[in-house]
Amino acid sequence: MKPRLVIVTDAWHPQVNGVVRTLTHMRDLMSARGYAVTIVSPSDYRSVPCPTYPEIRLALTHPAAVRAVLAKLQPAYVHIATEGPLGIMARRACLRNGWHFTTSFHTRFPEYLSERFPVVPLSLTYGFLRRFHNAAACTLVPTPSIRDELAARGFTHLKVWTRGVDRALFKPKRVDLKLKHPIFLCVGRVAPEKNLAAFLSLDLPGTKLVVGDGPSLAELKARFPEAVFVGKKEGKELARYYAGSDVFVFPSRTDTFGLVLLEAIASGLPVAAYPVPGSQDVVGATGAGVLSEDLGEACREALKMGRIDPDTALKDFTWEHCADIFEGVLTPVVADEQAKAA
Template identity: 50%
Template sequence: MRILVATDAWHPQVNGVVRSIEALRREAADLGAEILPETPEGWPTVGLPTYPDIRLALVTASRLGPRIESLRPDHVHVATEGPMGLAARRHCLRVGRPFTTSYHTHFPDYLAARAPVPRAWSYAWLRRFHNAGCGTMVATATVAEDLGGRGFAHLMRWSRGVDHALFRPRDHAVLDLPRPIFLCVGRVAVEKNVEAFLKLALPGTKVVVGDGPARADLEVRYPAARFLGVRTGEALAEIYSSADVFVFPSRTDTFGNVMLEALASGLPVAAYPVPGPRDVLAGGDAGVMRDDLGDACRAALAVPRERARAFSLGYTWSASARQFIANVARAQADAAPRTAA
């Protein structure tokens, strides 16, 4: 099976969408499927307002359509709601090709944090975007319940995984800082709520890994924190294993792959009891969720590192890929009668 994945999120971006598609592409080969990413690479691009490092493709359905058909995919999956996703969706609707989508980000919350746009308007647009397909994949049961209550149809679960060989406990530390070390990894932007972490009165050292439009301001206002910029691969994995607690301050993420990376590294998680953390940490005691994030951080110090690692083993990219391919097969079967009609 050849599955074309249209995505606006791609290198050099560092985020959960990119990591998920990369892992899917790698694991699907062992399951008899080929993932064909259709990305902004090779297209003219423009910087996203407030995020100039994120490049959006200047692409239309009339230009993208012939490329899609030349690749002869058995299925099209629209991973994001940006220009690439819009063009792929429009082409599929134009030619009657069934497609699925995935819902990665609570854009209504992100947009509301920047502009006075009613969430109801944003959700209405997103509902129209996703309901045109034959299935929308979401990471957790909480997100599915929320979107179902907002009128989203044909919702499917697509969980995530983690590379346990890369993200693992290590005998050495690369952070020579006063302990305990509280670590936050992700985009440094208003919607990630990083400042809520930086405001906490905690012992030891706060470390932030990542970049984004809020970084320069936060570095000036919180000089005691250590901002290390973007780290990937082995360098990132070593930082995880060198910290004592992973702090996830976001209230808007639909999942949070970084929590799995931290847990696999033997790092307990401190978070708010909101969707994302509630789903990832459900059924285990590898983290602490409290409305008082500072209390959660201090309590997480008592969680054994081996418990965090053991909990992470329940999430694998292989299982994630099998779930994705099964969703595609089900969506195609459901769409076949409608297509024939």
Template identity: 50%
Template sequence: MTSLLIVTDAWYPQTNGVVHSLDAVGKELERRGYSVQYLTPERFWTVPMPTYPEIRLSLAPIGAVRDIISRMAPDHIHIATEGPLGLQAKFYCLEKGLAYTTSYHTRFPQYVSARVPVPTEWSYAYLRWFHSGAAATLVPTPSIVAELAEHHFENLRIWSRGVDTARFFPGPKSHFHDLPGPHLLYVGRVAVEKNVEAFLRLGTEGTKIVVGDGPQLPELRQAFPDAVFLGKNHGDELAALYRSADTFVFPSKTDTFGNVVIEALASGVPVAAYPVAGPLDILTDPLAGALDDDLDAAVARALTLPRDGARRHAERFTWAAAAEQFRSALVPVAEQQDRAA
């Protein structure tokens, strides 16, 4: 059985697109006969990330990652994140001459600059160095490929995302009956880089509903008392909230993809977003959503779109297809040694 080790600094109990994507693709590969293991912060002491305590940074002793990988002896290694575990894994692979792949999930230059006055090129320099040794760097959309190529990243390959259409599907509204319509929904982290405030400042009539948690939640709750903040939701309850919305609003300008966008589409809910990387790549069918630099205008158009158009477009995004893209980029760990020989 072919074995794959995925090294990731992002893992449960975090709830985000990185964790969900790695988990979903791992399960899909296991169905294809792979043995998939994860090297995650669960094995080590962790500390909260400054300004973002929900994310825990691993305090892995020097050599711990090396020893674990050596014992596992996987056929393939994928380094998913650029944090402490990913860094140790990279050093080990370089030391031993092992081939590996990486993935680019998060636009950290934009995330960092939204919090502290650090030039984005400094962050890009680190990320470019981190991914430079990989046989391939997996990137979710063509827009992000183009962006990274402008910053001189190499060996870029597309790895798209999928959606569970059995969980997220159209149906009758079960929520929000007591709230003025239309019902505008946001799902995701409540943090400054997600631009949730732009959603809450919309002039569109109706009710703005926020599902999610994050460091900006107390501030926005106080600033926008007319909005409805439901906190974190998962599973069938989250699916029911999607189905009950009239339009899904995705205000982020920093995401690389936006898994929540295709979850909304699968639920039959048209999407309104800015014309930026992620939405630009997903909302290629005008019946699925509306893109506009004026988010109110995008919402107005999205509210006129048919729900079946959103669902049909979502069915193009499958985890089976995403897993095949991921699998096709993998390289045997011995490939680098063979080239050196």
């Protein structure tokens, strides 16, 4: 009988983001490795939109219901991927049952919350996250920089969990987007925490191209009418925009990783970004771009690099390696000693 792996997440389809993409790959790869994988997500419940993030749905349920779901599934392993309502209730159920579980840290929610509500101190939010994750057998984090930062804040049992990229979809090729070159591309959620204005306000030649949707779209289109906004794109259509551009610009200062960085590098694009965690760990590790506090200078220097070789840059960034790490930290909900005693 296949061991049951339950992944609990507040972020799931139809959302389009790095967390959902990562968990989708883990579901598929762990299934291929012989696990019976069940995703517990807001799609299993009535839900409401998250304030300021309407595309994120918050599950309307209660701890006893989540505990009952987990009891019925009888998992061999539980991974709690997010710190939202479902994650909190699943954690509570595991602790009540005396079950071991693992967690993952994907997003700088304290910084995002502070961006919208400055009165909320970072120490308060990080205190909650520290208590949440320190109850786990292991917490997966996206980069060494994030690991070191969280360790300094008192987080324990941390393991770096790299990411991958679909090299069959994102690859170097030439596509004519019918836009003036050089084309400086930015892909991602169009929201305040992505710091897009820092990119759009730069004095650069050619075209500034933004692929994505979000709450700041109307405001930024009005402020920067010379930029090209094409909305949210996926799959081959998204790959086409990467392939037709010259430089990938990543203005975020708060992303913990940025799967779009790997997609850009796989497409042969040099990256321009700030020297912050996430960008440092990906761009710095691959040498596939320029990091600078002067983002305009980083853009101009990255343009001089020309197309890059993803085979050299991305050798350590594969979904199989990502799955190896994920599988390696999975902890049985009941330890061997407990099972024998029972």
